[in-house]
Amino acid sequence: MSLTFEGRVVLVTGAGGGLGREYALAFAERGASVIVNDLGADTKGGGKSSAAADKVVEEIRAKGGKAVANYDSVEDGEKLIQSALDAFGRIDVLVNNAGILRDRSFARTSDLDWDLIHRVHLRGSFLVTRAAWNHMKNQKFGRIIMTTSGAGVYGNFGQANYSAAKLGLLGLANTLAIEGRKYNIYCNTIAPVAGSRLTETVMPPDLVASLKPEFVAPLVLWLCHEQCQENGALFETGAGWIAKLRWERSLGRTVRQKNQPMTPEAVRDQWDQICDFTDATKPTSLQESMMSIVSVLSQVESGGEVSGNPTAAAASSSGINPIEAVGTKLPPSSFSYTHIQCILYALGVGMSTKDPDHLRFLYEGHEDFVCLPSFGVIVAQSVLMEGGLTSVPGLNIDFTQVLHGEQYLELYKPLPTSGTLTSETTIADVLDKGSGAVILMDVKTFCGEELICFNQFSVFVVGAGGFGGKRSSDKAIAPLPPPQRAPDAVVIDSTSTDQAALYRLSGDWNPLHIDPSFAAMGGFQAPILHGLCSFGFAARHVLKQFADNDPSRFKAIKVRFAKPVMPGQSIQTEMWKEGNRIHIQCKVKETDAVVLTGAYVDLHGAAEASPEDPPQAGGLHSELVFAEIGRRIKDTGSELVKKVNAVFGWEITKDGKIAAQWTIDLKNGSGSLQKGPHSGKADVTITVSDEDFLEVVQGKLNPQKAFFSGKLKVRGNIMLSQKLEVILKDHAKL
Ligand code: NAI
Numbered sequence: 001m002s003l004t005f006e007g008r009v010v011l012v013t014g015a016g017g018g019l020g021r022e023y024a025l026a027f028a029e030r031g032a033s034v035i036v037n038d039l040g041a042d043t044k045g046g047g048k049s050s051a052a053a054d055k056v057v058e059e060i061r062a063k064g065g066k067a068v069a070n071y072d073s074v075e076d077g078e079k080l081i082q083s084a085l086d087a088f089g090r091i092d093v094l095v096n097n098a099g100i101l102r103d104r105s106f107a108r109t110s111d112l113d114w115d116l117i118h119r120v121h122l123r124g125s126f127l128v129t130r131a132a133w134n135h136m137k138n139q140k141f142g143r144i145i146m147t148t149s150g151a152g153v154y155g156n157f158g159q160a161n162y163s164a165a166k167l168g169l170l171g172l173a174n175t176l177a178i179e180g181r182k183y184n185i186y187c188n189t190i191a192p193v194a195g196s197r198l199t200e201t202v203m204p205p206d207l208v209a210s211l212k213p214e215f216v217a218p219l220v221l222w223l224c225h226e227q228c229q230e231n232g233a234l235f236e237t238g239a240g241w242i243a244k245l246r247w248e249r250s251l252g253r254t255v256r257q258k259n260q261p262m263t264p265e266a267v268r269d270q271w272d273q274i275c276d277f278t279d280a281t282k283p284t285s286l287q288e289s290m291m292s293i294v295s296v297l298s299q300v301e302s303g304g305e306v307s308g309n310p311t312a313a314a315a316s317s318s319g320i321n322p323i324e325a326v327g328t329k330l331p332p333s334s335f336s337y338t339h340i341q342c343i344l345y346a347l348g349v350g351m352s353t354k355d356p357d358h359l360r361f362l363y364e365g366h367e368d369f370v371c372l373p374s375f376g377v378i379v380a381q382s383v384l385m386e387g388g389l390t391s392v393p394g395l396n397i398d399f400t401q402v403l404h405g406e407q408y409l410e411l412y413k414p415l416p417t418s419g420t421l422t423s424e425t426t427i428a429d430v431l432d433k434g435s436g437a438v439i440l441m442d443v444k445t446f447c448g449e450e451l452i453c454f455n456q457f458s459v460f461v462v463g464a465g466g467f468g469g470k471r472s473s474d475k476a477i478a479p480l481p482p483p484q485r486a487p488d489a490v491v492i493d494s495t496s497t498d499q500a501a502l503y504r505l506s507g508d509w510n511p512l513h514i515d516p517s518f519a520a521m522g523g524f525q526a527p528i529l530h531g532l533c534s535f536g537f538a539a540r541h542v543l544k545q546f547a548d549n550d551p552s553r554f555k556a557i558k559v560r561f562a563k564p565v566m567p568g569q570s571i572q573t574e575m576w577k578e579g580n581r582i583h584i585q586c587k588v589k590e591t592d593a594v595v596l597t598g599a600y601v602d603l604h605g606a607a608e609a610s611p612e613d614p615p616q617a618g619g620l621h622s623e624l625v626f627a628e629i630g631r632r633i634k635d636t637g638s639e640l641v642k643k644v645n646a647v648f649g650w651e652i653t654k655d656g657k658i659a660a661q662w663t664i665d666l667k668n669g670s671g672s673l674q675k676g677p678h679s680g681k682a683d684v685t686i687t688v689s690d691e692d693f694l695e696v697v698q699g700k701l702n703p704q705k706a707f708f709s710g711k712l713k714v715r716g717n718i719m720l721s722q723k724l725e726v727i728l729k730d731h732a733k734l
Contacts, residue, residue, distance in 0.1 A: 014098025016052025319396025349536025479598020
């Protein structure tokens, strides 16, 4: 579907030439009503003329587009927006583009050079945007572009005034992106490169001619379209190339020690580590940035100073001794529950009576009342919630710094809807990640003697790394990236404002999820949703989408917690089916932030081999092979249909007589296997004895040889038998 701007009103400032003109033409061509603003000044901001804007308006109208001119300076922001309202009644999109240059080496920069540049670029963009803001807010739609420059991002000789104003625009955009988000006002920044009158003095003429403004406009149009959910981002673009920029931060170094003055010498001595980008992080919000700084306070307080010999000092401060800790078994814990906890949990992870399919998880009187499989983390977590880790020798850590990093859950049977389960927890491994320590805890949960489920909790202890331990472990169950293709299914589900308040009743009492002042101490604007609550959302999305809400098909789930969700935001679960493994990724729909990564759910295959027709003792060997082929078609049928595109009939003989007939239809729908002859006509029919069929499948008998020796007969399109390999491969293991 092509992107249109029908019904949208777009204001482009400085649209009388260069990039702005190109934007105006492109928006108008796609149906927008455009206000072409241009003061008609010279490149230094002198003079004034209506000709520039008029010419572009004429061009648009000549092509049948809708446009009006505005000749005010961006310093009269209100007037620009007023002309949009007068002409078209609204304002949807604002491209802050107007600009001038007054290049001077820094020492020669006059007050006027500084002020004029700031007035047009930074103050002008501020004034026009402020005038548009409430209109966009009231209509709950707005798209704003700020135009920065490589000179601002990287600096450029002779452009101190311009660099400062241009990077000011990025700061402005970053905050507008935050303030506007909930009103569907998105603000992004571009650093373009294009040939124009501004660049013709600094670029060779052929470059000016080839770096066309039309290679920049499509990015601006996409960012301003209602479909685009990008917000608060920065892009470099030119010549048809577009790239996104972000901040990177070195792991850094704490150079202060408890009860000791901080000195410039300590800074000097650790300079290399401070500036070392190995294991750099990429903070995306002030909260994230603040969190690491606030965590240093308690790290230093607890004696976690880092001195000239980082490894030795950190080891003593964090007090982690893997040799002592690994293998420790925590005292067994028991968890008793009734249907009430199962239902409370289901509500906590967003189930609702609005969906009739959810009733079996919410109503104990339902004929199929069951417990959600992801409740398996609740039955196992009690030992950790009760502070079990504090008793582990060799784990002398600051418990306020513990974050939940990853979770794995595997079920061996569906969870009972009530009972008393006991859990045994072992410290499986402790890893040194530099910036922190990872503790892997394996929890086995039993009902009586019977093992019901296995959990691996992976927690990250901020600031507890550097004790000289290993970085990875063969005990860790690793997250897996999703396939590169677009997801096979996407489910969007809203959380309620009280989601965390409800979820915590299942036993995670951390005040971070309910107490605003506690959350603020952790650097969050408000209490955050439990990671395991999003985990529950994702698990049930897969259960519904791919397992018909049948808990007995749920085998295992793995997730990595990347970012928090705020109660009230929507969780978007993207799913990729690869056989019985469903890869998942969860995002916050409103911000596009990825919150669960490397995640997957493993399902048990549906019972394809029809239960009323099990392979009987003394029956045909080929039954088993066809059952497996049936499973494969269920999993990858659509791919096989594409590859094979034919209907195969099979006649399996025993003692010279046809004992069974099968049809493998890899032509219609997403493929199917059916016992019996094809209702229409198979493209090719293969007759083979049960024993020979097994030999072929096991690779012991070459199909061609079997054909030439008469053991395997083919009727119909003989060429198609070459595609048998696609169907039969991988069955040798049977
Ligand atoms: P341009 O000079 O062709 O276009 C700028 C337009 O803004 C002119 O038509 C001018 O009359 C108008 N203008 C100036 N002061 C104004 C005011 N007070 N009110 C209303 N209109 C005013 O330049 P170009 O290259 O198209 O630049 C567009 C934007 O892109 C500018 O903000 C510039 O700083 C930025 N930029 C351009 C780069 C390039 O390679 N062309 C590189 C980096 C940034």
